[in-house]
Amino acid sequence: MTNKFMRMKKFISPILVYALLLVACGNDGTSTDQAQLENELENIKELEPNLSDDKITSILSSIPSPLELSVQIQEMGIEYNRDMLNNADNINKYNSRYRKALNLGIYGTDLGYTNIYQHTQDGLNYLNAIRQLASDLNISQFLNFESIKELTSAKSNLDSLLMITNQNFDQINSHFRETNQSSLSTLLLTGGWLEALYITTQVALKHPDSKELMERIGEQKIVLGNIMVLLDSYSRNDAEIKELMLEMQDLEELFKKIEITYTYGEATSKIVDGVIEIQNTSTSNVVITKEDIENITKTTEIIRNSIIG
């Protein structure tokens, strides 16, 4: 849905409601008119997402960076694997705003992954693909390509590179929210999260005894729950998002089997080097089987491949 249309819709909806009320007041108020009015009002309601802007912003901002999973994989000593990623040449397949936004999220995660492993040429390929998609979505002003390209090529300052790319993606999300294009922001984050889950599950296939990976995958139940709330909200007036939500529901069903328990413990704190250091005593436990992992891996692959294909 375009930005212009979103703004028009916000403006038109109250006018339509007011006009309908005027028409209703001017008539005899028969039950047929009343039913018609209620029907029209219901239709208008369905045009808007069923969540408030604040709620949408809150959920969007809560979704963790896909980079966290990639860093964990790298720090576990697992080798770089280019074959898992979405080929940057696939960009020509993405010809709608829906597909561009989803795959921008996917390429964003892939760029983060290549950056963490410092695979410069792959990183530059993803950067070019991102540049093209960002331009098509009119958000290229938020991506500092020259600085990112320079830092990627130099391989010298990984911290600065990650900071600048994360800041740029953060700004894109803010821009989508501020310009009433939160559905694109939702797609961007969904694509990014799904790619991170795909990479993690593919790695888990090769390391089936890694309890750490199993736990990380199981914990994604929490993030998926939030993503589903957003997709459900937009699926009311967007057929493509509705289709995506139906596919994601298969994944949601599998995650329902996973149990996460939490025990609260009081934390203590002290100042170290001008910062408060927290000593945390809360704990959590994830109950997940190898069969759960296999099923989640298969379903994630199906959904992800349908998006990039």
Next chain:
Amino acid sequence: MTEINMKNIIYVYILLIGASAYSYGQCDSKKQTLECAPRLAEGYTFIKGFELDRKRGINGVVEYSYVFTKGAKYMINICGDQGIEGLVFTIYDNARNKVASNELNGKSVRGIAYPCTSTGLYYIIYSFEKSASTCGGSAIGFKLRSS
């Protein structure tokens, strides 16, 4: 002709004064957030920025949430247009139990290092109530606890 020019100058002057007064009152929380990110301690990777504008909150309180992951250590810092004195943020778990705050012995500290021991949705509540700042930003960085 001179009179028209004079009128124009006065008109432009009034516009400029008005514009500067307007911009003076504006909160550039985006800028504050961008400035806050590099102030994370060494070793932390920036992952998220939160813009803070007192006017957009309720009773001087702005709320955000984030999913923290077990095994990672997070640094959450804060910046304010008039400094961080009195600018307080508190982290609560999903059941709204308090797990951390940047206020210690009545003083605000610029950041919290939070080792996450259980993955879940956490709420970060920023309060301007005791602060001269009305505008600010907050950055979240992370690193693995083993690193």
